Amino acid sequence: MKPTPLCPSCRLPMEVHQLDGHDHGLGHGVVELDICFGCQGIWFDHRENLKLSPQAVVELFTLLHQHRTDERRPLQRQLACPRCVRPLAQSFDVVRSGRYMVYRCAQQHGRFSAFSSFMVEKGFVRHLTRAEVDDLARRVDAIYCTGCGAPVDIRKDHACPHCRAAFSLIDPEAVKKALEGYRVAAAPAAAPSAPDLADALVMLERDRNRAQREQQRKRFSGEAEDSITGDLFAAGVAVVVGMLMGK
Template sequence: MSTTLSRPCPSCGDALQAHKLPALYSGDVEIDFCFGCHGLWFDQMENLKLSPEAVATVFKAMHQHRDEPRTPLNSRLACPTCRGGLVQGFDIVRSGRYITHRCAARHGRFSSFSSFMIEKGFVRQLTRPEIADIAKKVGAIHCSACGAPVDLRKEDACSHCRTALSLLDPQAVEKALQTYAHAPARQAWGSPSDVADAIVALEKERSRQQRERPAGSRQLHGPGGLGVDLLSVSLGLLGGLWND
């Protein structure tokens, strides 16, 4: 995977990292990553030009950067080509509904990593009983699509963007990787309850780190896992997919 510095991120303005990946039929396609925002910029139709190997490479890159701090998306996103505002919309695929941010001048679109995972079939939507099971241990999370808080005890979808709650499912990942890269994934958990346990463990570790920081440098976090989302946590649980 070839890497060069490229255009400004539509959200944070930092330099996008341009990665040359194999195209579907021949040649290369250049995809721009922002690991600070956990986002991807696709020039017009580039998301449809990725070869199976390229899709697996993007997923691996997402996995490698899963623990890095995430900058919340700005309320206004700008096209890195013309600097015009991006228009928010939705696309629907078999694995769920996801948010897109498109340039009105058709220069391309900005997509979060979580939206990319939904688009390419790495996730499945949670059932209401599964959401209730997670809610017993975790009160609230961030929406993987827009970042808004979701109270699992009251909601079975994001009240802000109406995106359904999704989870990286081992069987879905295995099926997707067999389709894209012919590489099976190892199952790393047995149920959504295991994801809830992982969120609780992350919150305990975060609380410990907060207590050990000097008082003036402490950061406040909401209770019940508000600092995490289901897709990022389940991505972390798939640590056996590749040797980093």
Template sequence: MFTIRHTMSTAAPIACPSCRQSMEAHHFGAADGQRLTLDLCFACQGIWFDPQENTRLAPAAVLQLFELLHERRGEQHRPLAQRLDCPRCSQPLERGYDLAQGGRYVAYRCAGRHGRFATFGAFMVEKGFVRHLSRLEIEALAARVDSIACTACGGSVDIRRDHACPWCRSALSLLDPQAVDRALARFGQSALDRARRAAEARSPGNLADALIALERHRAREERARQRERLERSSDEFDLLAAGIELVWSWLRR
């Protein structure tokens, strides 16, 4: 199993652009061999990038980020605020759309060029660690759940009616081992050999069943930690969390 090799920063924390609470600063390896600091808010599932940091993250550091997200998967999540403020100058961040290898995603930028804020899902889309769900996979999921959270922007999608996000118009996408492997290979490093060997052909129905089972397991763990009794039918299906769980379950084989 992979072990986390990053360290937490001792520098003064910055405020999350959404909830205004202190973000956690974690050090990761950069593509140039140096170290860079990413500021993460697990409650809002967001990352603050100082200028150019989002392009400098080393491929191997992605596995460290996966492990960190998996470790913190049971924590309670908050929706993003209507207004997001730059942690450097306190001015409102500007919402915009970018198009990358993984598709369309939402990013929030500081007009003063102090940096950008992105959700965990948007970061995965930007780096190409997702693939679009096929029509058959969407239909298989729609037969099992009512709504999902868009991986690119976090918006609620009625999967029975919409086959794209009504908020950001992104195609419905999934984080999975093959997509991660292909993305890392494009960056010049294939760090998921075990996942590739473990990959097997899955029908849309089988994939949907696997995602549902993983998300239900995660939801049970979260409810146990919070000591709350929630009905599964009233929860929104978290496609990003299920995808992280799917990748991690293959990584540890």
């Protein structure tokens, strides 16, 4: 049994989850994913990112949703390989659904991907339309960029001012295509409307704020209502999980 790896960013132990996998004609197997929910990243041993079955994607969405209120930690400037502890090299890959960032080990031990980068890699995202951005701006103060993770004032910026990425959302229709041929709890629904997305953002952030208040045991009450900083990635996960569970 291999030792529990440390997160390339925070250096805390990652959680190991066994998911269903396939090996391109060699049959089914098990893929052990190393996940840090605080840093919102996944470590893939060499080529593991290509071995996840569609059913494993369902399990991964469920896991991410269960940890939606976990405290988020920003990625460190220098990441280290959990196998050889050497620095990881930052690079960009491009697929049809967009450009995404990964961190690779020069010794080919594997790669570290943010949750959002993995979803871009698999083609599970779409860019928000101008109308959707305008609708969110009326209800949400800021969002986290799915490209670099920076908070963005959606009321004045229609693209991330830090990495220039367009705002994107996990697309349930793309997930539906990936799950074709696999049994799920209910038939996938259509892509969410902008009001549904805004509702998901508000509910998720209120859940997160509530969890933080309980954890920190704030010493006083009577505070003004928290401002909403929406996490488009978490909102997309929530919409997809609700779709898969027939809600």
